[in-house]
Amino acid sequence: MRSGIATVSLAAMALADKRIERACIICGALTDEVLPRVVDTRFGVPGEYAISRCSACGLEQTLPLPLPEDLKLLYETYYNFGGERGTTYTRLREWFFASWLYRLWLVLDGDGSFHTRKGHGRLLDIGCNEGRGLKIYRRNGFTPEGLELNPVAARVARFAGFRVYEALLEDFRPANAYDVVVLSNVLEHSLDPKRMLQDVARILKPGGQIWISCPNRESWQRRVFGRAWINWHIPFHIVHFSPATIRDLLAEAGFTGIRVQQISPALCVASSAITRLFAHAGRPTRQLRNPVLILSLIAVARTLMFPLLYVGHRLGRGDCLVVVGNLPAVSRA
Ligand SMILES: [Zn+2]
Numbered sequence: 583m584r585s586g587i588a589t590v591s592l593a594a595m596a597l598a599d600k601r602i603e604r605a606c607i608i609c610g611a612l613t614d615e616v617l618p619r620v621v622d623t624r625f626g627v628p629g630e631y632a633i634s635r636c637s638a639c640g641l642e643q644t645l646p647l648p649l650p651e652d653l654k655l656l657y658e659t660y661y662n663f664g665g666e667r668g669t670t671y672t673r674l675r676e677w678f679f680a681s682w683l684y685r686l687w688l689v690l691d692g693d694g695s696f697h698t699r700k701g702h703g704r705l706l707d708i709g710c711n712e713g714r715g716l717k718i719y720r721r722n723g724f725t726p727e728g729l730e731l732n733p734v735a736a737r738v739a740r741f742a743g744f745r746v747y748e749a750l751l752e753d754f755r756p757a758n759a760y761d762v763v764v765l766s767n768v769l770e771h772s773l774d775p776k777r778m779l780q781d782v783a784r785i786l787k788p789g790g791q792i793w794i795s796c797p798n799r800e801s802w803q804r805r806v807f808g809r810a811w812i813n814w815h816i817p818f819h820i821v822h823f824s825p826a827t828i829r830d831l832l833a834e835a836g837f838t839g840i841r842v843q844q845i846s847p848a849l850c851v852a853s854s855a856i857t858r859l860f861a862h863a864g865r866p867t868r869q870l871r872n873p874v875l876i877l878s879l880i881a882v883a884r885t886l887m888f889p890l891l892y893v894g895h896r897l898g899r900g901d902c903l904v905v906v907g908n909l910p911a912v913s914r915a
Pocket residue numbers: 606607608609610611636637638639640641
């Protein structure tokens with residue numbers, strides 16, 4: 583009898599563990615698997631993941647969730663900026679991002695980095711990396727600062743004359759609040775996006791703005807490219823937003839006047855096509871770094887596929903979301 587009870591309670595605990603594992607990271611409800619066996623198609627990170635959708639709030643997330651210590655190691659191994667500067671490549675890149683060609687490109691292709699926005703006031707770029715965006719925000723009239731966890735990248739940005747803090751957003755207590763906080767392709771990497779938005783609200787002035795860009799899980803390219811869709815980007819992308827789920831999350835964090843636009847960058851189409859053709863589980867896709875291949879595919883996507891991309895994002899099926907929200911002008915405190 584006793585062992586019977588023990589078996590039942592062990593089974594109940596295993597079931598409870600399973601439920602916790604499958605719980606939505608926003609609302610805690612159970613999630614259902616919608617796409618199994620997704621692997622990393624960029625760097626060849628080992629492991630298989632699934633995309634799960636919350637039965638209550640509709641959020642999609644990567645499962646199993648990577649542990650914070652595993653994620654730290656993954657970023658250090660595969661992702662982090664290694665400190666390259668002063669090479670022909672970095673000089674060419676610097677020239678391009680400062681040129682009218684880049685501005686023209688953003689007008690044609692869509693601006694998911696907010697690099698065409700002009701204005702003034704204190705701006706914080708979260709995950710500013712080596713400071714490429716900071717230079718552009720400064721040219722556009724803002725007084726930008728950065729938050730960056732990679733010490734090598736932070737040092738390069740400081741060398742270029744910017745104030746860059748090496749802190750987790752949750753521990754960051756700035757002396758002065760910001761007019762704008764930018765999360766360009768950052769929020770979907772968070773294990774706690776709800777907390778991240780609450781922290782942004784904490785460091786913004788009343789009336790301040792949040793600028794977010796992230797992939798759109800309702801993109802038509804997700805259907806066409808399936809597991810090779812470049813924006814799954816597991817295990818680095820934890821959350822996969824739709825226009826509705828990001829709107830709800832922002833509203834819950836106290837933002838109002840939320841505007842969600844869509845863009846379909848040619849680079850994403852080109853990258854998804856390359857991973858569809860060349861990616862193998864456990865191996866990096868070298869073709870993603872082939873400039874001739876990638877530039878040719880970008881040219882094809884932007885010229886021949888222009889009507890398809892345009893209609894796609896007009897119908898709410900664009901590849902990326904570009905979101906702006908405001909804090910109320912009067913403090914809620
Ligand atoms: Zn949920």
